Amino acid sequence: MSAVLDHHDHAHDHEHHAPSGWRRWVFATNHKDIGTLYLLFSFAMLMFGGVLALGIRAELFQPGLQLVNPELFNQLTTMHGLIMVFGAIMPAFVGFANWMIPLQIGAADMAFARMNNFSFWLMIPAGLMLGSSFFMPGGAPAAGWTLYAPLTLQMGPSMDAGIFALHILGASSIMGSINIIVTILNMRAPGMTLMKMPMFVWTWLITAYLLIAVMPVLAGAITMTLTDRHFGTSFFNPAGGGDPVMYQHIFWFFGHPEVYIMILPAFGIISQILPAFSRKRLFGYASMVYATGSIAILSFVVWAHHMFTTGMPVTGQLFFMYSTMLIAVPTGVKVFNWIATMWKGSMTFETPMLFSVGFIFVFTMGGFTGLILSVAPVDVQLQDTYYVVAHFHYVLVAGSLFAMFAGFYYWVPKWTGVMYNETRGKIHFWWTLISFNITFFPMHFLGLAGMPRRYADYPMQFADFNALASVGAFAFGFAQVYFFVFVVLPTMRGQGEKAPAKPWEAAEGLEWEVPSPAPFHTFETPPKLDATATKVIA
Amino acid sequence: MNESNNMAQGLKCAQALSKSVRHTALSLSVKASAWLAMAGTSLSSAAAELNLPGGPQVYQLNLPMPATQIAAEQNWLHWAMMIICLVIFIAVFSVMFYSMWKHRKSVGHKAANFHESTTVEIAWTIVPFLIVIGMALMATKLLVAQKDTSNADLTIKATGIQWKWGYEYIKGEGEGIAFVSTLDASHRALSNAGGPKKGEVVSDYLLKVDQPLVVPVNQKIRIITTANDVIHAFAVPQFGIKQDAIPGFVRDTWFKAEKTGDFYGQCQELCGKEHAYMPIHVKVVTAEQYSEWTKAKFKEAAAKADDPSKVWVQADLMARGEKVFAANCVACHQATGKAVGPIKALDGSAVVLADDHLLQTNILLNGAANGAMPAWKQLSDTEIAAVITYTKNNWSNKTGQLVQPAQVLAARK
Numbered sequence: 034m035s036a037v038l039d040h041h042d043h044a045h046d047h048e049h050h051a052p053s054g055w056r057r058w059v060f061a062t063n064h065k066d067i068g069t070l071y072l073l074f075s076f077a078m079l080m081f082g083g084v085l086a087l088g089i090r091a092e093l094f095q096p097g098l099q100l101v102n103p104e105l106f107n108q109l110t111t112m113h114g115l116i117m118v119f120g121a122i123m124p125a126f127v128g129f130a131n132w133m134i135p136l137q138i139g140a141a142d143m144a145f146a147r148m149n150n151f152s153f154w155l156m157i158p159a160g161l162m163l164g165s166s167f168f169m170p171g172g173a174p175a176a177g178w179t180l181y182a183p184l185t186l187q188m189g190p191s192m193d194a195g196i197f198a199l200h201i202l203g204a205s206s207i208m209g210s211i212n213i214i215v216t217i218l219n220m221r222a223p224g225m226t227l228m229k230m231p232m233f234v235w236t237w238l239i240t241a242y243l244l245i246a247v248m249p250v251l252a253g254a255i256t257m258t259l260t261d262r263h264f265g266t267s268f269f270n271p272a273g274g275g276d277p278v279m280y281q282h283i284f285w286f287f288g289h290p291e292v293y294i295m296i297l298p299a300f301g302i303i304s305q306i307l308p309a310f311s312r313k314r315l316f317g318y319a320s321m322v323y324a325t326g327s328i329a330i331l332s333f334v335v336w337a338h339h340m341f342t343t344g345m346p347v348t349g350q351l352f353f354m355y356s357t358m359l360i361a362v363p364t365g366v367k368v369f370n371w372i373a374t375m376w377k378g379s380m381t382f383e384t385p386m387l388f389s390v391g392f393i394f395v396f397t398m399g400g401f402t403g404l405i406l407s408v409a410p411v412d413v414q415l416q417d418t419y420y421v422v423a424h425f426h427y428v429l430v431a432g433s434l435f436a437m438f439a440g441f442y443y444w445v446p447k448w449t450g451v452m453y454n455e456t457r458g459k460i461h462f463w464w465t466l467i468s469f470n471i472t473f474f475p476m477h478f479l480g481l482a483g484m485p486r487r488y489a490d491y492p493m494q495f496a497d498f499n500a501l502a503s504v505g506a507f508a509f510g511f512a513q514v515y516f517f518v519f520v521v522l523p524t525m526r527g528q529g530e531k532a533p534a535k536p537w538e539a540a541e542g543l544e545w546e547v548p549s550p551a552p553f554h555t556f557e558t559p560p561k562l563d564a565t566a567t568k569v570i571a
Numbered sequence: 572m573n574e575s576n577n578m579a580q581g582l583k584c585a586q587a588l589s590k591s592v593r594h595t596a597l598s599l600s601v602k603a604s605a606w607l608a609m610a611g612t613s614l615s616s617a618a619a620e621l622n623l624p625g626g627p628q629v630y631q632l633n634l635p636m637p638a639t640q641i642a643a644e645q646n647w648l649h650w651a652m653m654i655i656c657l658v659i660f661i662a663v664f665s666v667m668f669y670s671m672w673k674h675r676k677s678v679g680h681k682a683a684n685f686h687e688s689t690t691v692e693i694a695w696t697i698v699p700f701l702i703v704i705g706m707a708l709m710a711t712k713l714l715v716a717q718k719d720t721s722n723a724d725l726t727i728k729a730t731g732i733q734w735k736w737g738y739e740y741i742k743g744e745g746e747g748i749a750f751v752s753t754l755d756a757s758h759r760a761l762s763n764a765g766g767p768k769k770g771e772v773v774s775d776y777l778l779k780v781d782q783p784l785v786v787p788v789n790q791k792i793r794i795i796t797t798a799n800d801v802i803h804a805f806a807v808p809q810f811g812i813k814q815d816a817i818p819g820f821v822r823d824t825w826f827k828a829e830k831t832g833d834f835y836g837q838c839q840e841l842c843g844k845e846h847a848y849m850p851i852h853v854k855v856v857t858a859e860q861y862s863e864w865t866k867a868k869f870k871e872a873a874a875k876a877d878d879p880s881k882v883w884v885q886a887d888l889m890a891r892g893e894k895v896f897a898a899n900c901v902a903c904h905q906a907t908g909k910a911v912g913p914i915k916a917l918d919g920s921a922v923v924l925a926d927d928h929l930l931q932t933n934i935l936l937n938g939a940a941n942g943a944m945p946a947w948k949q950l951s952d953t954e955i956a957a958v959i960t961y962t963k964n965n966w967s968n969k970t971g972q973l974v975q976p977a978q979v980l981a982a983r984k
Contacts, residue, residue, distance in 0.1 A: 376683075
């Protein structure tokens with residue numbers, strides 16, 4: 034243990050290196066503190082985006098307009114999307130990365146501690162700017178989270194606020210990614226070769242490259258929108274000879290890799306938890322790494338499957354249909370590897386494992402609907418319907434969010450030093466899983482029957498499935514309030530059973546080599562690792 | 572019953588397709604769709620009453636009954652994909668749940684030690700790859716067929732306008748017919764009022780238009796799409812078509828309806844606040860009925876054509892202007908003329924009150940605010956003159972000014 038703590042005892046450590054009060058957070062350079070800030074920020078945004086979603090579902094509970102007018106409805110759908118993608122899912126994974134990557138590779142901290150602070154604190158003004166756009170003249174942006182031109186050119190001043198907020202969030206993401214890449218490539222403990230890295234670190238390394246590659250593309254697209262709006266350019270404005278479809282190409286060149294940015298770290302978390310609770314090593318570690326890489330590379334050549342109804346030439350449609358279908362292969366490999374990991378294991382089903390198994394089951398449904406959507410002739414029926422809404426919530430909520438819940442339950446003993454309440458965790462899991470499916474499963478039927486997305490009101494035939502989805506959505510929302518009040522808060526307050534350094538019998542990795550809660554400073558001198566790079570010797 | 576009728580029609584169009592296994596599979600898929608639709612509708616009789624032939628069904632679980640060969644093949648392809656996916660899903664998760672049941676610590680199972688197998692890993696890369704190639708082959712032929720818009724009997728241009736559809740018959744019988752199709756105003760009002768009351772059955776709620784698009788049965792109709800302002804999408808699920816209507820660009824799609832009747836669709840690309848209120852209603856009629864309709868339409872157009880040199884009196888212009896306003900302007904500027912949000916109010920507006928009518932006329936002809944106020948040049952000189960006169964003399968605006976059609980004509984470039 035002395036190597037781990039580097040001869041500092043905890044109290045001494047705290048006194049000299051850890052500022053207290055507000056300075057601790059505002060001037061934070063410690064990866065654990067910044068990780069905590071990221072996680073709290075993203076949870077707040079999850080709640081905000083969730084309230085917007087409940088506004089949508091309340092309006093759609095029955096046909097006719099009861100609660101909001103169509104303008105506000107479009108603002109709700111747009112802001113729900115933007116906040117969930119850029120404010121909740123992406124920062125939450127960065128929070129996990131901040132907390133876990135240095136611990137998992139035996140590094141003392143992130144490579145650029147002050148830039149780390151900056152990338153977090155940039156998110157606050159961006160979040161405020163985005164949120165306050167509701168109070169600007171004309172209300173919040175209402176052109177959909179995809180911000181398609183030329184509808185964006187008709188929006189009020191809040192669109193500019195939205196664009197600047199996205200610029201700032203993008204800058205924050207790029208800095209975060211640079212930090213993660215440099216940390217992983219340069220700061221691994223001796224003996225931690227690339228092919229011995231934990232899967233979470235691997236998936237984040239690949240994700241960080243994706244982020245650096247595509248966030249500037251988004252920045253370019255929205256900057257062109259901005260100059261079209263104010264400086265008389267006509268990149269996308271057809272009235273001046275611009276091309277609205279070009280916007281979609283640029284946006285989705287960012288947008289599709291973005292989808293994998295939001296799911297690859299989830300794959301990493303699941304790949305860590307399954308072996309721990311199956312008491313068996315991850316099956317096919319190398320092929321998992323290659324599959325992640327393949328998914329990342331393929332994600333750059335599939336973007337136009339979001340645009341099958343724009344009227345692409347038939348050859349273009351064929352290309353994007355084939356390349357999209359190909360992604361099913363590496364994704365399939367991952368699912369098979371996970372199941373092979375469980376096969377002949379010695380499984381127990383604590384909450385992290387429940388969320389992981391739930392993830393595999395429900396995420397795979399989203400994967401299959403993705404395969405069906407990739408078939409261009411069928412997609413013509415389903416494009417822009419509720420089928421698409423169902424599909425991406427199956428991969429983003431049942432995918433990314435479930436994986437984050439799994440990761441929270443898995444690592445929270447390390448973060449706080451106390452065990453969460455297992456019964457409450459299980460209640461949270463079942464409540465979430467069931468209400469999720471009540472909300473989103475009927476949307477497949479609505480989409481097949483042709484109900485378009487982003488509709489404030491709809492024909493009466495769609496009423497019952499919409500009512501069901503709305504009931505499910507509120508149940509899902511309350512499940513997350515329950516999670517925060519009865520699971521997160523007690524652990525943050527240190528209420529609960531004291532957690533040992535390694536609370537999970539068969540968990541592997543360097544994070545379990547330090548005490549729980551993880552001391553403020555860890556691995557200040559590089560640890561000596563055993564041959565598998567999962568244990569500290571000395 | 573609509574369902575049995577639909578089924579018979581569906582089977583008929585299935586028979587028009589290729590023979591052999593594909594044929595059987597297709598008719599089976601249509602049968603299965605019909606069964607699903609019936610299973611849904613038999614849940615309650617009130618539900619059956621609400622079902623809209625050619626539109627959505629209550630508790631509809633699958634793609635709609637096809638009315639074209641392309642839509643029938645899409646249904647077949649969707650079924651084929653569903654079956655493949657379900658088989659894989661059940662196989663994979665049977666293994667997982669079996670393992671979760673048998674390989675638990677609580678039943679005393681000891682963990683094995685294997686963690687890789689090159690053979691297995693290569694196998695489960697190659698097998699899915701082959702399955703995916705099979706799926707791609709099935710889809711390719713249909714994709715090529717549905718993109719083939721050549722040799723159309725009738726070409727119609729559909730223009731997406733915030734928030735209505737403009738139709739122009741460009742080539743073929745009825746060439747020259749042009750009209751705008753708008754959601755029935757009572758439905759829009761009903762939506763604002765909180766929707767249909769409990770027990771009230773409005774089967775075409777938000778789907779009813781003032782003038783449907785009329786086309787002949789069994790003829791290849793090419794739809795050319797474009798838009799005036801932002802992107803819209805022209806979609807009719809039962810025909811298996813959906814094509815974005817993009818301003819500044821022309822795109823096309825086609826259908827050949829195999830049965831007569833009414834078919835409904837809705838705009839499918841977010842186009843602003845009234846996105847949910849620009850439905851598509853296609854009426855498929857026999858060739859004879861279609862010929863009659865075109866004749867009637869031509870007569871109507873001739874009778875309606877206004878002479879732009881006619882000099883109008885204020886009362887007539889006001890009456891005409893009120894109608895034009897209700898059909899085109901009220902969605903944004905509101906009946907009160909006060910507008911909401913970023914939209915400019917007309918009541919008390921400096922532009923409307925100005926002595927020089929050209930300020931307002933030019934905005935109507937060319938649009939303003941980057942297209943947030945669209946150009947209305949597709950309206951006739953008389954209509955524009957009438958609506959300007961109306962706004963200049965309505966609400967608190969009492970300018971007493973009259974704008975005559977000839978002045979609008981002169982203002983056009």
